Amino acid sequence: MQAFTVEQVRRLERAAMGPQDDGTLMQRAAAGLAAVLADELRTRAGHVYGTHVLVLVGPGNNGGDALWAAARLARRGVRVDAVGVLGTPHAEGLAALRAAGGRVVGTEALAALDAYDLAVDGVLGIGGRPGLPDDVADLVGRLADACVPVVAVDLPSGVAADTGAVPGAAVSAAVTVTFGVAKPCHLLEPARARTGRLVLVDIGLDTSAEEPELDAWDAARVADAWPWPARSSDKYAKGVVGVDCGSETYPGAGIMATYGAVHGGAGMVRFVGPESARATITANLPDVVFAPGRVQAHLLGSGWGERADGDRAVADAVASEVPGVLDADGIGHRPDRLPDSWLLTPHAGELARLLGIERSEVEDDPLAAVRAGAGRTGATVLLKGATQLVARPGVRTVEVAVPGPSWTGRAGSGDTLGGLCAAVLASGRPAHEAAVLGASLQAQTAAAHPGPLPPHVLAERCADRLGAWWQERHP
Template sequence: MAAIRAAEEAAPELATGELMRRAAEAVAREAGPDRPVLILAGPGNNGADGLWAGERLARAGASVAACAVLGGADDTAAAALTAAGGSMIDIDDALAMIGPQVLIIDAILGIGARPGLRGAAADAARLARERGGPVLAVDLPSGLDADGAVAPGSAFRADRTVTFGGRRLCHLLRPAADACGEVVVADIGIDLRAEAALLAGWQAADVARAWPVPGAGDDKYSRGVLGIDTGSARYPGAAVLSCTGAAWSGAGMIRYAGPGEAGREVVRALPNVTIGTGRVQAWLLGSGWGERPDARTRVDSVLALGLPTVLDADAIAALPRHPLSGRVLLTPHAGELARLLDTERAVVEADPIAAGRRAAEMTGACVLLKGTNQFVLAPGHDQVWLAAPGPAWTGQAGSGDTLAGICGTLLAAGLPAADAGVAAASLQAITAEWHPGPYPPQALASYLPATIAALLREAR
């Protein structure tokens, strides 16, 4: 809202109705005149945008009815709608209209409203879900919080959302983003992109652009050698999975330098992995260590080398007290991050961006916070990177181990830690989206090469 007010002050002509006219035209353009339209209007500017869109649709020949769901709809816009041939109806008639043949324009609540719906608005949202009524939301589906990821059960679920000037957090973060459907950003003369750019959402094209592609003169060493110390006698699978993620994402060479029991399982599953130490370009530590007595010593010794390093799982609990390098990437889930910050998991989940930023500033490392929404935060940077979304099937034991291996591959290939984190998380999510499962993490990893090839092919 502050950005919109600033835009109006910078261009006073926008505050005299021009902004609303442009918004209405954008909504009408997305709706189209080809089916009956029911506008559910609230009392604020959002409702007025919907009513003015209805006026334009009625003039274009559409059958348009509108309802002031919460009372107090914009009188001028309502009068213009009826003058154009539309009609204002009561809530009972509006609820009776909801069905698969009628396009609902949800213009009840805007970006300043509290999450959740009650009364007639909640009834309309419920009937739209039950009867399959298509929904076009203005700015955001009513019932969502513009600056959050939560999607209350009472909120509208839109097939498409028209927003203005730039995306808000609810358009990017799941599950709220799922409730928005396809998001169309309309140009109405205000530009919120600088504000929205603080949260940069990655998609397939971003992964393709960042992905390291070997040249004709490259070999296994120049492509990147990754040292991996993961797994334990109790958790040998973590070693196998982290090496699997690295191998299937294109590591030039993998040197496994973890416990011998786990190493035997690694070579059995991946005969291309070399056992033992040697020259590497990056390290991955921690997945499946469990209660390892020398964990802190091992982490200290690797960090002292000054190489790009992924610290996953139990290695995060063994961080040194001194600040780390920005070449270090931490890959915690919410519980691990809560332990690092000495707080509750619920605190991290309530504001994951703030928690991740605090961890990055506290440690000096980049942080890939895993979860439904996967964020990367870097020390000294306001920007937050959001990985491409993927299906919930990836939320299973072992996915984080393979993800850590992908991160290691990219660090060894020379990507900065923040780019490696968001590219790896995005690749795993896109792979799960393009190769629907459910697959266990090692099986999903086998599809990584096909996804990488497709991404690079589409980027040409």
């Protein structure tokens, strides 16, 4: 799924409307929204006729979409109460609702909230500022307390459309119906968690002239793109990963990085990390080689701590003209510029240090930060977190890995992720694909095996996930 910014959406809508807005796009949007609302009523109440719907109406076209859709429901026998909660409602939409038999009421005249089968959030659209006024936030909170499911129009009111930030009160929707194209907030946390199920309604926008802001991968695309070995593939064709991770202080990082590389499908793994990690690796991963030699991808940095020769280790790896993954402590030992065949895998704090900004700035606008990281270093950058973003230098579109459960956010997960990415990189895939595929595999494996599994155990399950995908595609 691709997502486009507010500015891009405005251009797309103007192009579709032509020189004069005759309301066609709004009617298409309202028709699609009404269809989703009717389906939700059938699913939740068992019928459409006689159900009770509350519409929260704000100003402009977002409120207009909600009102026109509500008018369609009213003509089907739905009891509709509309309440203006912000600004001046869309005049034509309001008239249409009244003509169809819907009621327009003040907040003081609302029925008991638990009497409603569904609420429609038509308060703020893509032009709204994030956050909600206190009185609107109070009403939204009372709907949540009454367990009334909310269908958001275009986006949940209160979230930031272009960044996914939620700096204040906002709607938490069961379903969000968006029009024409997805917006970044639908794909970026924390707004994504408030979006619920996303339904995209086609209103006739032509996106061919616009480069998307985001390109979100799904599970099927990940499985189709995985570098499956041919029958004739040997260990070198599958790819050899050289792992230089961990230290005497943090031997576990080297162990977990190696688990990721082995279970991510590398043909062979060479471990040149600390001696203290080798006994554990030998006991559990006896196929790992403890000697330098030919590799197709490097993995460096996890658990290094204060490594005196870190600059030299990274410089030597880069000079080998083999791609690599640079993680955690290793990022601080990078040269000024790296090839785009190299992948950096920082979390928000590490990326903030790289850019010389506060962590909060990365968290508030992760898209800008991950692009800045790629531009600053010349490398491909995977920003780890609740939403995992991949940016390439000179490329506008940022890729989004398949999301997973929050169980993966624990110590060691980044180490195993580095190994997964390095395994894909060693197979010959470009750095941006290695990042998306590795991150998506880890997330989907965690979703298939819920619970707080230790990172190295989850890495083992990644091999099971790959095996299941292989069987699905090679019955």
